Amino acid sequence: MTATSREPLLHVSGLTVPLPAGSDRPYAVREVSFELRAGEILCIVGESGSGKSVSANAIMGLLPSHLKPSAGRISFQQQDLLTLDEEALRELRGRAIGMVFQEPMSALNPVMRVGDQIAEVMAVHGAYPGAARRQRVLELLELVGLPDPPSLQHAHPHRLSGGQRQRVMIAMALALEPAVLIADEPTTALDVTTQAQLLALIQRIQAAKGMGVMFITHDFGVVADIADRVAVMEKGLLVEQGPAQQVLNHPQHPYTQRLIAAVPARGTGASGGMPAIPAPILEVKNLRKTYRSGGGWLAPRRIVHAVDDVSFTVPRGHTLGIVGESGSGKSTIGKCLLRLTGIDGGQLLFEGQDIAPLKAHEFRPLRRHLQMVFQDPFASLNPRHTVGRSIAAGPLANGVPAAEAEQRARELLRLVELDESAYDRYPHAFSGGQRQRVGIARALALNPKLLVADESVSALDVSVQAQILKLLQDLQQRLQLSMVFITHDLRVAAQICHDIVVMHQGRIVERGAPEQVFDAPQHPYTQRLVGAIAGQHWRPMAAA
Template sequence: MAASDAEAGIEADRTAALAVRDLTVTLPKGMDRPYAVERVSFDLVPGQILCIIGESGSGKSVTANAVMGLLPPALRVVSGTIRCAGTDLVNAPAPTLRSLRGRVVSMIFQDPLSALNPLMTVGDQITEVMMAHGEGNPARRRARALELLAEVGLPDPPLMYQQYPFRLSGGQRQRVMIAMALALEPGILIADEPTTALDVTTQAQILRLIRDIQKRKGMSVMFITHDFGVVAEIADSVIVMEKGLIVEQGSAQAVLQAPRHPYTRRLIAAVPKLTGKDRSPPAAGAGPVLKVENLAKIYRTGSALFGRQRVVKAVQEASFELAPGRTLGVVGESGSGKSSLGRLLIKLMDSDGGRILFRGRDIAPLKESEFRPLRPKIQMIFQDPFASLNPRSTIGHILTVGPVSHGMPYRQARQEARRLLENVGLDAGAFSRYPHEFSGGQRQRIGIARALMFKPELLIADEAVSALDVSIQAQILMLLDRIQRETGVSMIFITHDLRVASQICDEIVVMQRGRIVERGPPSQIFLNPRSDYTRELVAAIPGGQQDMAGAA
């Protein structure tokens, strides 16, 4: 490097809110490549939003964790610098990093359930951030926490303050994480897929919140996402990563409208388009695989004795049918009852009323011992892939333990597991690795493979592709479609992404506050919605109106 170039680099380090130079992080031996990220360099400009885009496993989250000093022991920075507030974070001692986290640099993590402490209330976890940095007295910290809960759009902040994470929906937990990250209003915010688990209306609220705080404080934001709609809406500049390398970077307008690298063009082409086209009609005379009649579930929290009990009607009088080989989409905002409905159908919790007829048999009143033989026939792909995978078990054990316990020979189970891992886009080496060694999207593919190990008749997919980037999302949707055609499996597809629902679902039900407010084929739901709530959902999709103009 010439002297003038070196001086320019030093000056950039001084003016940038965050300056990353030649960052290289190694992967453990035996992985598909030697480095998680290699020779990564970029500047986070003060007061701007930098979006980092790439497929699952491209190194986006590793870069963010390296900045925060939160890399797992298996990953190690071998070269490069990360300068922030006059400090090289790579070589900074632990006390220095602790003093910077939350106050100068804060992070919204991708997986809210595993990042939140299950033994602490929401309020205690938000105030803990302030207490760790000696901010305010208990009353002031509580007032600030309530203010943050309201700011991120959570209902009834005083009650939410006292709740535990397991009582919240996925979108609500993500909003708690955002409140924690913003508690001290840091100068730099790193957001690792913060809107992945959110419905379109809540996503818009969160993006507005982050933008407003960013503008008010001149905050710099490093925003990791696979959603190009988000990028188009908030990004000032964009970095595209592939297999640990930066393949393209520039202004958001330049990258999105005139991408130079073939990989960037493939990612943009894979973005799902909203369509109102109906799929082929069901076969005549086929009886329903699943018939639900007036299903209900009520959650009660607090004490009725002291008049502080809260009653939430999570599912109210839900009724629908699912024909063999068909896909029923369940859409709605976070907290609408979608996931509760899915858990009722697979009997992970008991219903408070109604019937669930599977192949003509009412499974709702069955005891666990009576329902156990039917479990292989009804499988679920869970919304949170990390929390649903045993961190102490290898992927091979996770995939084979269920089938083996139901009588499948281990050799056959092992062969089937390896085949399914390849089908969902993972290499054979994944069989002997552990969940923490995979990115969020890769863990979701493992969850899909586990559900398919039983060759189920009914597959309940709870946000099965919400954690995946657009190209892998397209592959998984094609995989599910192919498996459905080959095996005739019926699917309940729970999602907040209406674009995905329009592509894979034969019929769609729209839920609001536990009730089904509209039901019909994609042509009705997206081209001629009858419910005001459905019209609001469709209108909130980024770019959705342009898609529908073409479809109409």
């Protein structure tokens, strides 16, 4: 990571983009200025709504119609990008400036083969005619580390994993060897090992090609690993910028200091100083869940052992973390615990009673004691119901009188630190962190004894994530809750969990206290997971 002293490739000066009337602030971005040089990685950091993506889309000429820059200049190749018409911008996109988006599945055409989509980038610009274009596709697939390019080029996006789809997006962005690569949160939704692979890939290609990379992220671990310089945005303003080591280790602006202080630290989690382990509220013994698909005369039968002979115990009042990558079986365990899917073997002993063999009507009275907080509260909340109605629905279904259910819902909103006025508002009126608080309030409405949180903070900004984790810890102590906390983020697990089990291909490969799993991992898979955490050699201020 060595920045060069050349003239800037890209110079953004005084960029201002007003927001429509009635928005929560006047400007999406206001008087934002920064530059990107050849051979360097500039990380733009900030929370959701800070203006990071608006700045990137302004450079690409991809702002929605209701957002129009009112001032500023974006200088690239001796021209102001803000003055170019759509045809001129289209000529620059892909050829001179490439972009990698956060969600490749929404950016890729689901009905086109991935090789054809890469070739289309070249066709639009008339590059690599004839057989050279197909050869270039194979070269790019190999460059981004995808297996068996001759075969994979014929696959459709849904056949690829999330990490493979993101590699295809990188291949498309690099097809014409642009001078500038803009990457907008390209690793946010990926497992830690996949993220580490893609960060290394971007760094390797950037160094080999001498590109300038503008990398948008809210993850300071990623910043610590790849950035030459850092620019920090808050509510549309660029509040701090400078060399990465300066911003990370000696932040000047209070907002930057708060963001870094909110980064989960490697530590002893909730296990430090615990008294003797109490009796278990939940015992899982030899749990098995198998998925079967196919089996027709054209396709072989596919068997996946999603959960394979898994056993663990959750002591009363404790939090057990279940960590692992996508496909490890951790979310399937959560569904099994709440009887949202059937199981193929084993026992689920809740307060000594095996709930696994219970019929639906037998389990229904127990369901109130086991509740779930979902990853995406917006998808799990009915958009046509007010927040108050969603929270009160559970008590009403269990025979609680309407007035009492409403009073309980208002009390819960206060408990999760939301204003009581939220009762009459709809989910779309809240931020992601506020919706997650609503989801927690709804899960608590029936006074559960066990809470299952499935990736409940993975989509949140680091400071909002810290607030939700603190809220869960406070609620656990206040209400004597037991929790199963499912996550792919080991740093988060270490912060909130008393004990951790590590899942790999449906089986538990390691278990122990957070400090044991972090500092002395025994299993090779756990060692790879811990080793892949971004920012390994950087400690935020709170952990220093």
